[in-house]
Amino acid sequence: MTAIENIRSLRSDARRNREAVLAAAKELFAKEGLEAQMPDVARAANVGVGTVYRHFPSKDELVTALVVAHFETLADKARECLAMDDPWDGISEFIRSSAHAQAQDRCLCDVTTDRAEMVAGVAIAVGMPELVDQLVKRAQRAGKLRRDLTWEDIPTIVCGLGTTTQQLAGPGIGRWPRLVEIIIDGLRAPGSAKLPPPL
Amino acid sequence: MTAIENIRSLRSDARRNREAVLAAAKELFAKEGLEAQMPDVARAANVGVGTVYRHFPSKDELVTALVVAHFETLADKARECLAMDDPWDGISEFIRSSAHAQAQDRCLCDVTTDRAEMVAGVAIAVGMPELVDQLVKRAQRAGKLRRDLTWEDIPTIVCGLGTTTQQLAGPGIGRWPRLVEIIIDGLRAPGSAKLPPPL
DNA sequence: TAATATACTGAATCATGATTCCGCTTGCAA
DNA sequence: TTGCAAGCGGAATCATGATTCAGTATATTA
Numbered sequence: 001m002t003a004i005e006n007i008r009s010l011r012s013d014a015r016r017n018r019e020a021v022l023a024a025a026k027e028l029f030a031k032e033g034l035e036a037q038m039p040d041v042a043r044a045a046n047v048g049v050g051t052v053y054r055h056f057p058s059k060d061e062l063v064t065a066l067v068v069a070h071f072e073t074l075a076d077k078a079r080e081c082l083a084m085d086d087p088w089d090g091i092s093e094f095i096r097s098s099a100h101a102q103a104q105d106r107c108l109c110d111v112t113t114d115r116a117e118m119v120a121g122v123a124i125a126v127g128m129p130e131l132v133d134q135l136v137k138r139a140q141r142a143g144k145l146r147r148d149l150t151w152e153d154i155p156t157i158v159c160g161l162g163t164t165t166q167q168l169a170g171p172g173i174g175r176w177p178r179l180v181e182i183i184i185d186g187l188r189a190p191g192s193a194k195l196p197p198p199l
Numbered sequence: 200m201t202a203i204e205n206i207r208s209l210r211s212d213a214r215r216n217r218e219a220v221l222a223a224a225k226e227l228f229a230k231e232g233l234e235a236q237m238p239d240v241a242r243a244a245n246v247g248v249g250t251v252y253r254h255f256p257s258k259d260e261l262v263t264a265l266v267v268a269h270f271e272t273l274a275d276k277a278r279e280c281l282a283m284d285d286p287w288d289g290i291s292e293f294i295r296s297s298a299h300a301q302a303q304d305r306c307l308c309d310v311t312t313d314r315a316e317m318v319a320g321v322a323i324a325v326g327m328p329e330l331v332d333q334l335v336k337r338a339q340r341a342g343k344l345r346r347d348l349t350w351e352d353i354p355t356i357v358c359g360l361g362t363t364t365q366q367l368a369g370p371g372i373g374r375w376p377r378l379v380e381i382i383i384d385g386l387r388a389p390g391s392a393k394l395p396p397p398l
Numbered sequence: 399t400a401a402t403a404t405a406c407t408g409a410a411t412c413a414t415g416a417t418t419c420c421g422c423t424t425g426c427a428a
Numbered sequence: 429t430t431g432c433a434a435g436c437g438g439a440a441t442c443a444t445g446a447t448t449c450a451g452t453a454t455a456t457t458a
Contacts, residue, residue: 011425011434038416039438048437053417109312112363146381153378160359164311179352182345186385210404210455237446238408247407252447 029107102162301361
C-alpha cells in the first residue's frame with residue numbers, strides 16, 4: 001500500500017528512477033491533468049510501466065505524492081509571506097502566488113475537484129490552515145484586509161481563480177494575471193488604500 | 200450525428216421518453232458531474248440504454264443538449280438583468296445568479312474544464328458575449344463598475360467562483376454565497392457606494 | 399383491427415487505460 | 429568476481445463504462 005519506505009535504503013538506480021518518474025509525472029500531470037496516463041509517465045521517464053508501479057503502487061499514490069510536494073512548497077511560501085514586513089503584502093502575495101501555481105498546473109485543478117478529501121488532508125498535514133489563518137488575521141489586525149474574510153475563503157478564491165483562469169485562457173490569455181489583481185484588490189478593507197481608478 | 204431532427208414528428212411515446220431522458224440526465228449530471236454513466240441515466244429515466252442512444256447518439260451529445268438548455272436560460276436571465284433599472288443591480292445580479300447556477304451543477308463545472316471549446320461555442324451561439332458586454336458597459340457608463348473589467352472577465356469569475364465554491368463546500372457550506380458577495384463587492388468602481396465595513 | 403414504420407430493451411461487444419506478473423538485469427556486499 | 433536480492437521491462441490481463449444490435453413491442457393510419 002505504502003510506497004517505498006526509506007528512500008536512503010534504495011539502490012542507486014532505483015533512487016535515480018524514482019526521481020525521474022516524479023519529475024516526468026509532475027510535468028505530464030501539470031500539462032494534461034488527471035487524464036495523463038501511466039504508460040505515458042513511464043515513457044516520459046524513460047522507464048517501464050512496471051518501474052513506475054514499483055515506486056508508486058497506484059496512480060492515486062503517484063498523484064498524492066505530487067500534491068504533497070506542491071503543498072510543502074506552498075507552506076514554505078506561506079511562512080515566507082508571514083515574515084514579510086507589510087501584512088497586506090503578505091496575504092496578497094500569498095494569494096497571488098498560489099493562484100499562479102494553480103493556474104499553471106492542470107492536475108492541481110482537477111484534483112481539487114475530484115479528490116477534494118485527499119487534498120484537504122494533505123493541506124492539513126502540512127499545516128496550511130494555521131498558516132493561512134495567521135496571514136488573514138495579521139492583515140486584518142493591520143486594518144488592511146476585509147474583516148468578513150475567513151481563512152477558509154482563501155483556498156476557495158485561489159482554486160477558483162486558478163482553475164478557470166487556466167481553462168478559459170484560450171481567448172484572453174495574458175489577461176488573467178490582471179484578473180487575479182482585481183480580485184485581490186477587492187479584498188482590501190473598505191477604508192484602506194487602493195490604487196487610483198485606472199484610466 | 201445530429202440528434203432527432205424535428206421533435207414534432209416524434210411518436211408520442213418517443214417524445215415522452217425523450218423528455219424523461221433529458222430530465223433524468225439533467226438531475227444526474229448535476230449531481231455527479233460528467234462521471235454520471237449512461238446506464239444510470241437510462242435507469243433514472245425508466246428507459247433502456249438503447250432508448251437513450253436513440254435520442255442522443257452519444258454521451259457527448261446528451262451533455263451538449265444539457266449545456267445548450269442551460270445557456271438558453273442564462274441568456275434569458277441576462278436579458279432580464281439588462282432590463283433592470285439600476286445598471287449595477289444588473290451585472291451584480293447576473294453574476295450572482297450564474298455563479299449560483301454553476302455552484303449547483305457539478306456537470307457545468309466539469310464541462311467548463313473538459314469541454315471548454317464546446318461550451319464556448321454554445322455560449323456564443325446563444326449570444327452570451329454581446330449580452331454580457333452590454334451588462335458590463337452599461338454599469339461602467341453609470342460609474343458603478345470597475346473600468347478595468349472586460350466582458351471576458353465575467354465568465355472567468357463566474358466559473359471560478361461557482362466551481363470551487365461547490366467543491367470546497369464541505370467544511371464551509373453555507374459560507375459560499377457570502378464569498379460571492381465579497382467578490383461582487385470587489386468589482387465596484389473605486390468611488391462608488393459600498394456597504395459600511397461589517398462589524 | 400390489421401399492417402407497418404417507429405421505438406424500445408438490455409445482453410453482448412468494444413475501447414480505453416490501469417495494474418499485474420514473470421523472466422531478465424544489475425548494483426553491491428562479501 | 430561472484431552470488432543474489434533488489435530492480436527493471438513491457439506484453440498480457442482486468443476493470444470500467446460507452447455503444448451496438450437483434451429481437452420484440454406499440455403508436456399510427458388506412
